[in-house]
Amino acid sequence: MTRRRLFVGLMVVALIVCMSTTLFGAASVRRYAYSASNPGGVWYTMCGGIVKLLQEKLPSNIRVDMIASGGSVLNTRRLASGEADLTMAYSTHLWECWNGEGIMKGRPNDNPRIMFEIYKSDHYFVTLANSGIKSMKDLEGKRVVLGPPGSGSSDNSRFTLRTLGINAIESELAFGDAAQALAEGKVHAMGMSGSPAAGLVEVAATRDIYIIPFTDEELDKIVSAGPFFSKGVMPANTYQGQTKDVPVFMFTVYQVASKNVPADDVYEMMKVCFSPEGKEYLGAVHPYWKTMKNDPELVKALGIPYHPGAERFWREQEQKK
Known part of the structure; x- marks a missing residue:
């Protein structure tokens, strides 16, 4: 009887350990939605490229999933509402979102944070x-x-x-x-x-x-x-x-993230995109990726803050000069 109780006890402990590992392991993987575009446009190819790069090169506990979108207007609104964590958007739409004008008339929103300029x-x-x-x-x-x-x-x-x-x-x-x-x-x-x-x-x-x-x-x-x-x-x-x-x-197109994405994760994304391997890969996906850079004066004029993770990355780049 004692042995049976011991056996049952060990089985219960093993089950608890197994469940804990599964639950905590799943919780440790942070998934982010990247709002993209639709087939036939410039962004569809570009977004597919960056999502594939991030999926392959980010640490295994950070995952990025692409979701179909109409483009910059819907992307900006999704970022504002929390439906998207990462996206590409026009400077005009980001400005309108931040200031409650145009596509976000009367609904100013401070979720967008700049990562980097992609292209003009x-x-x-x-x-x-x-x-x-x-x-x-x-x-x-x-x-x-x-x-x-x-x-x-x-x-x-x-x-x-x-x-x-x-x-x-x-x-x-x-x-x-x-x-x-x-x-x-x-x-x-x-x-x-x-x-x-x-x-x-x-x-x-x-x-x-x-x-x-x-x-x-x-x-x-x-x-x-x-x-x-x-x-x-x-x-x-x-x-x-x-x-x-x-x-x-x-107009200018920016790579942006929600303010709710942890700084460390955005920093990892910046490192992947601007690594020699990342830049070479993205440039082969579409020539617009070849022009991605930081333009602090233009960001200042736009009036939207950098994401803390991107800010850390760009500060480190300045220190290396």
Whole structure:
């Protein structure tokens, strides 16, 4: 009887140890949601790349999972609500979130924290070369896809048309669907943030496309009306058949984290991304990753603090100089 009790006691102890190991082991793994984009856009490839890098190179107790998204608008809102822990977002949307303007009108939120600048992005409108559309004014009354719902492309396209007083027949489609609709002549033009975009690269391989140039007057209106927009140029040969530079407007894209992500974990992510191996890998995923850097003056102008983990990383980089 004593032996049986001893056996049962040992089994109970073993079960408790096993359960404790399982429970505490699971609790020690910290999972973070990375809000990304959808197929056909620039970000889909970029986000897939950074999430894969982080999954492979971070310590095993830190996991990052990619969740599909419409783009910068939805990403920013998710970060504000706590649905996302990490994301890419436009400077304009981050500013609006922090200050309770635009996409977050009346709902200021202090969750976003800057990790680093990824790249300067362009916004532009594309049509087929044989459409007869040669200027932004020619979009009056035409069928124009703004971008996917919840995307920065859609927000920028809508802002552009409103600022320039152009009344188009507007719609929202996923990047891949919009590119296909353009190629098939179902729409006259589509707006896009970031180049080259995968969907448009595919269209340009089979159809002659035309990037609609902005005039100086149009760019002056856009830059005056939008915080952190600036004049820029899409270099020639960004797309097949585009033989000349095209005037566009620009904005900054940031890698950001929620203030609730522990500083040590963000610091580990920074080390992975900016390691020689990390930079080489990301640069091969998409050329925009090659320009990731710190621009403290621009961050100061934006008015959003660095994440403490990123702040530690950048401080250490300065000390090494």
